[in-house]
Amino acid sequence: MNLDTIFQALVSGILTGGLFALVAIGLTMILGVLKIVNFAHGEFLMLGMYLTYYCYNVLGIDPYLCLLISIPIFFLFGVAIQRILINPVLKSPMEIQILLTLGLFFFLQNAALFFFGPYLKSIKTGYARAIISIGSVNFSSTKLIMFLFSIAFTLVLYVFLKKSDLGKAIRACSEDSYGAMLVGINVRNVYMIAFGIGTACAGAAGTLLMPVYYVDPYIGLTFVMTAFVVVVLGGMGNYIGALVGGFIIGLTESLGAALFTASLKQLATFVIFILILLLRPTGLFGARRM
């Protein structure tokens, strides 16, 4: 174990952490606004990866250009899912809501298995092999692009939530949907849009991840678990918390893989998860009440 390995792990952890943050921000928005624990969130990411894969391999569309396709498609997909599936259970007990998203998770995962097959798929872009070196630390350009886009999305989303009328309405619903309704906000529409934005985050994350990683139908579960850890760490419904939490978990996993073995890296994540749940269930930075 030398210092270079540690630096390498730190850089890699921060780059991955940016992506975790993007996935988690979508999840935390759905959780904060609709109070829905969305187990299908990782499946949106998985579908985003497949969409990018087929856009590249069949239509020859550059993965990063594919963002222009995947973001609107996943926004509309999320809106439709909210309308058809989530809306009927919004007033149901928590376990029914969990079960519904679990059902959606099962359906999407196995639809992917059925239609796309169980094999690992990856894309080979011209720039995938471009390596950026700073001193002794190397990382691929695609990972850097993934990181920069993720951070950019997160910031745009943050400014949108802080400044725009719609963003303010979303935050109002997240704090008190009844109060929001009383001041004339169309809560039903806000729920739909929030779910759409959350889904679009996961879809965009999938597109950004495709040039870096491989896709198979089972990838969603890993990511949704990680995203839950990030969300709980940052505080449910807390956007800045999700960003910081993403970096913490990214660093934990890459340092865990460097210090122990790669197969054990998730262990550290889950242990942190349980500790946070037990000791600070409101997250490191406080949460909106769930």
Next chain:
Amino acid sequence: MTMSSPGKKLYTVLIVPLIIFLVLPIFAGSYLLHIMIFIFFYAYLSQCWNILSGYTGQFSLGHAAFLGVGAYTSSFLFSQYSLTPWVGMFIGALVSLCVGLFIGHICFRFGLKGAFFALATMAFAEILRILFLNLPSMGGAQGLLLPLRGNAPLLYQFEGKAPFYYIALIMMLVSVAVAYAIERSKTGFYFKAIHQNEESAEALGVDTKKYKVIAVGLSAAMTAFGGTFFAQYFMYIQPDNTYSTFVSFDIMLRSIIGGMGTVAGPVIGSFILTPLAEITRSFLGGKSGAHLMIYGLILMAVCIFLPQGVYPGIKKWLTRFQSE
């Protein structure tokens, strides 16, 4: 949630399928027996889950942890020390009880509720899966292959499926009896009180934490017996078919479709879902994923249209039958 005490007619209704179940292995082929074994087995596991999650409302998404602990304990003791799984399964249940009490104690001590408890149980199961994947003494990712001893009833090994069929049937009946006894006991009333309103139960003097921990422990110990059965039936276990999140889902789905917090729910759910899963698997076998896709659709439909499960409907029909 009052239950009318079942009248004499209901017993006669139940006697008929019981007799059919008892004599079925004489006529049935091995495939039908296999499906029946799975129906009983999942009804058993789901009943164990139901005792915790259905009655007390503490939603576990990690029951695979207890199944895995049971399966690994008895199989490890058998393959390393030649200890018969008939004894090993009790040790497995004991270990699982400890794991359950540990998880329950730390979760409820810190007041985990609802979705938080569900996520914590899921994380515990994942931790065990990753640990066992990395434990060479437990076979790692390759898993444990149990030594074959031919027809050895004393070692929980049999030729043919009929003995397994009867074991699974007995397990299911025992679990139903346990749930039935709990439902009528003081403990059962405490469980239901916790489910309906924990604060009120606490205010009325119920030690809610204690009874929640009892529910986890009981459910964990019972689930472990299912783990040993699973290991002996397949003679092979690995972390991905015991500790996996999908096993947890498989276990809970039966109760949800049948009706959570009812004695009959898990059994009804298993009779609906297990054959459906097997049939879609064999019809669409070439294309993997199809049967789980149908699972997902059923689950979503149940949540939207039948959030109580199918049991309330069946109960209504039965009471009409009784009054005639």
